[in-house]
Amino acid sequence: MSANENNAPSQDNTPPSIPLAINLQYTKDLSFEVPRGAETFASLRSAPQVGVNIDVQANRIEKDQPVFEVSVIIRAEATEPAAEGSNEPGRIVFIVELTYAAIVTLEGAPDDLVEPLLLVEAPRLLFPFARAIISDVTRDGGFPPIVLQPIDFAALWQAKREQNFPEPEGEA
Numbered sequence: 001m002s003a004n005e006n007n008a009p010s011q012d013n014t015p016p017s018i019p020l021a022i023n024l025q026y027t028k029d030l031s032f033e034v035p036r037g038a039e040t041f042a043s044l045r046s047a048p049q050v051g052v053n054i055d056v057q058a059n060r061i062e063k064d065q066p067v068f069e070v071s072v073i074i075r076a077e078a079t080e081p082a083a084e085g086s087n088e089p090g091r092i093v094f095i096v097e098l099t100y101a102a103i104v105t106l107e108g109a110p111d112d113l114v115e116p117l118l119l120v121e122a123p124r125l126l127f128p129f130a131r132a133i134i135s136d137v138t139r140d141g142g143f144p145p146i147v148l149q150p151i152d153f154a155a156l157w158q159a160k161r162e163q164n165f166p167e168p169e170g171e172a
Contacts, residue, residue: 018117018121019106019107019108019109019113019117020104020105020106020109020117020121020122021104021105021106021107022102022103022104022122022125022126023067023102023103023104023105024102024103025100025101025102025103025126025129026100026101026102027098027099027100027101027133028071028099028100028101029097029098029099030097030098030099030133030137031095031096031097031098032094032095032096032137032138032141033094033095033096034093034094034141034142035092035094035095036091036092040093040094041142044080044093046080046081047144048078048079048080048081048090048093048094048143049078049079049080049081049090050076050077050078050146051076051077051078051079052074052075052076052146052148053074053075053076054072054073054074054075054151054156055072055073056070056071056072056073056119056123056153056156056157056160057070057071057073058070058071058118058119058122061103066105066106066107066109067103067104067105068103068104068105068106068118069101069102069103069104070101070102070104070118070119070122070123070126071099071100071101072098072099072100072101072123072126072127072130073097073098073099074096074097074098074099074100074130074134074148075095075096075097075098076095076096076097076134076138076146077092077094077095078092078093078094078095078143078146079091079092079093080093093143094138094141094143096134096137096138096141096146098130098133098134098137100126100129100130100133101126102122102125102126104118104122106118115157116154116157119153119156119157119160120153120154120157121153123151123153124151124153127148127150127151127153130148131147131148134146134148135147135148
């Protein structure tokens with residue numbers, strides 16, 4: 001009998017398994033628009049300014065089943081730099097909108113982990129694929145590719161929670 005078989009804790013260094021399975025992932029919606037068409041390419045004199053918004057949504061697919069659709073929603077809008085001395089925003093160069101989704105199953109996840117698994121862990125796994133699609137579509141649209149920086153989905157989730165459930169004012 002070895003020493004570990006008695007009362008010593010196991011030296012198994014494998015991390016605990018996450019009760020999240022991605023069943024499939026897909027492009028739910030994709031739109032790329034150059035509102036002014038060819039005029040944009042003729043008049044663009046400098047690199048556009050790109051603003052990006054990201055959101056995450058999760059919805060249960062079947063009542064009483066641990067199966068959810070998780071969507072990472074990315075909207076990027078590129079505008080010409082504002083004219084010097086003008087308060088007017090620059091004209092829109094292009095708009096790209098992507099909803100990249102997955103069907104995920106949470107088997108045996110404790111209730112307190114369901115929300116972070118759906119709104120932090122699943123989007124973290126989906127993001128590299130969405131990032132590649134955004135990059136490809138902007139490049140294929142005739143512009144330098146947008147290369148999105150990694151997203152801290154935990155911070156995004158916390159900010160959204162605080163927005164929906166603000167801390168009460170007053171003494172704690």
